Amino acid sequence: MDVTRDGAAAVLHGNDAGTWTKASPHLYPHQWSWDSAFIAIGWAHLDVGRALSELEELFTAQWSTGMVPHIVFRAGPGQPYFPGPEWWDCSAVTKAAPPPPIKTTGICQPPVHALALRRIWQLTPPARQPEIRARIQALFPRVVNWHRYLATGRDPEGSGLVTTYHPWEGTDNSPRWDRALERIKVAKPGPYTRLDTSELGDPSQRPTNWDYDRFLWLVEQLRKFRYDDVQIYRHHRFLLKDVFFSAVFVAANAALLALADMAGASDGDRADLAGWLDRGRAALARRFDVKSGLCLDYDVRTGERIRVRTFAGFAPLFARTADADQLAAQLRLLDSTAFCGHPGLRWRLLPSTSPAESAFEPHNYWRGPVWPVINWLLWQSLTELGCSARADDMRRDSLAQLAVGEFNEYYEPLTGQPLGSPRQSWTAAVVLDWLDDRDEAGGEA
Numbered sequence: 001m002d003v004t005r006d007g008a009a010a011v012l013h014g015n016d017a018g019t020w021t022k023a024s025p026h027l028y029p030h031q032w033s034w035d036s037a038f039i040a041i042g043w044a045h046l047d048v049g050r051a052l053s054e055l056e057e058l059f060t061a062q063w064s065t066g067m068v069p070h071i072v073f074r075a076g077p078g079q080p081y082f083p084g085p086e087w088w089d090c091s092a093v094t095k096a097a098p099p100p101p102i103k104t105t106g107i108c109q110p111p112v113h114a115l116a117l118r119r120i121w122q123l124t125p126p127a128r129q130p131e132i133r134a135r136i137q138a139l140f141p142r143v144v145n146w147h148r149y150l151a152t153g154r155d156p157e158g159s160g161l162v163t164t165y166h167p168w169e170g171t172d173n174s175p176r177w178d179r180a181l182e183r184i185k186v187a188k189p190g191p192y193t194r195l196d197t198s199e200l201g202d203p204s205q206r207p208t209n210w211d212y213d214r215f216l217w218l219v220e221q222l223r224k225f226r227y228d229d230v231q232i233y234r235h236h237r238f239l240l241k242d243v244f245f246s247a248v249f250v251a252a253n254a255a256l257l258a259l260a261d262m263a264g265a266s267d268g269d270r271a272d273l274a275g276w277l278d279r280g281r282a283a284l285a286r287r288f289d290v291k292s293g294l295c296l297d298y299d300v301r302t303g304e305r306i307r308v309r310t311f312a313g314f315a316p317l318f319a320r321t322a323d324a325d326q327l328a329a330q331l332r333l334l335d336s337t338a339f340c341g342h343p344g345l346r347w348r349l350l351p352s353t354s355p356a357e358s359a360f361e362p363h364n365y366w367r368g369p370v371w372p373v374i375n376w377l378l379w380q381s382l383t384e385l386g387c388s389a390r391a392d393d394m395r396r397d398s399l400a401q402l403a404v405g406e407f408n409e410y411y412e413p414l415t416g417q418p419l420g421s422p423r424q425s426w427t428a429a430v431v432l433d434w435l436d437d438r439d440e441a442g443g444e445a
């Protein structure tokens with residue numbers, strides 16, 4: 001059966017909590033940061049006002065540092081999630097966190113929000129432009145502030161690359177983090193009971209207990225440092241320059257600049273955005289490894305380059321800044337047997353980890369499966385980079401893949417089997433964007 005707009009809309013409506021959307025009905029009952037950004041793009045196809053509420057609601061939990069937290073805990077006690085707010089205890093240890101009753105985590109996720117704002121504005125019909133413009137103008141400085149946090153607190157070296165503090169800052173059990181986690185020998189967090197593996201019924205699709213021990217131990221460390229970036233930088237064991245996160249940041253700075261006139265941005269903000277964009281683009285170019293054709297993360301603690309082949313290596317594409325040589329090299333690699341051209345793949349889509357890697361596990365979360373949202377980001381990037389034929393194939397194959405299952409979180413790359421949580425909001429959201437063939441209705445950006 002074909003994947004349909006009505007089916008995707010029903011997922012968003014089913015997970016809708018009024019002004020925010022559960023990331024999924026059972027496994028993820030709260031508001032997640034980058035999920036919300038993708039979800040807003042989905043809502044923009046149904047109601048641009050509702051799309052903007054998603055972001056406005058998320059930003060009510062923004063920290064005074066500018067950080068937008070990775071989870072805003074909003075579900076009631078009947079909808080448990082582990083680890084809950086008591087593991088983070090943010091407002092008790094730092095004034096930077098919003099006061100109760102707002103409860104958040106103390107880390108963040110990739111800044112897709114600006115891409116969502118731009119899409120919302122593009123899809124705003126003329127009759128709604130005055131209202132939506134005013135609301136975007138009100139939100140815009142907060143989004144710039146979020147970017148300022150990433151450009152400063154998360155990059156004290158001014159390197160142009162964002163430092164992540166925890167695998168939960170986007171791609172949880174990606175093999176990119178294996179060596180840094182292996183160095184943590186003593187991780188024994190307090191007693192805990194996971195809910196995710198029983199909820200899903202198949203632990204092989206989720207991180208291991210070894211991973212969770214380390215994930216929770218890292219949370220305890222961050223809490224001990226009172227979520228203070230200076231302390232964290234001084235003492236934390238997990239500091240990774242993440243090229244994918246940094247690439248999204250570059251694309252997000254460009255998106256805010258594209259909205260700057262409409263949003264009435266100050267000269268200072270425009271100059272900052274342009275500076276962060278240039279610095280990020282140059283930094284990604286420096287992390288490009290000619291031998292492998294990939295952009296490589298590095299470990300701030302050891303200085304080590306992380307050579308494992310994953311989707312993140314295509315950072316110059318995700319940033320939309322690849323120069324002609326890098327673009328050609330990355331497109332070749334994208335369709336090589338190490339990635340989309342692997343003969344065993346069900347669809348020619350980008351897997352989270354290369355099937356040619358020894359760490360590849362086709363069932364396991366970020367260690368092999370295809371994530372529709374990542375392919376959506378790449379599709380948008382390829383479109384912007386002028387590779388429309390390759391982008392069209394990616395959209396077509398993604399929709400074909402999504403005809404099976406129920407808007408799942410991720411898919412087995414060799415068989416196309418749907419995995420993870422069904423009725424995942426962000427999957428439905430990107431389907432709504434892929435299925436939209438209207439000309440852009442509204443504002444230019």
Ligand code: 9WN
Pocket residue numbers: 023028032034035070109168170171172196
């Ligand atoms: C921890 C909600 C989130 C996504 C992450 C994804 C997964 C959470 C989990 O689900 O992480 O944040 O419990 O596994 O890895 O990218 O935002 O969809």
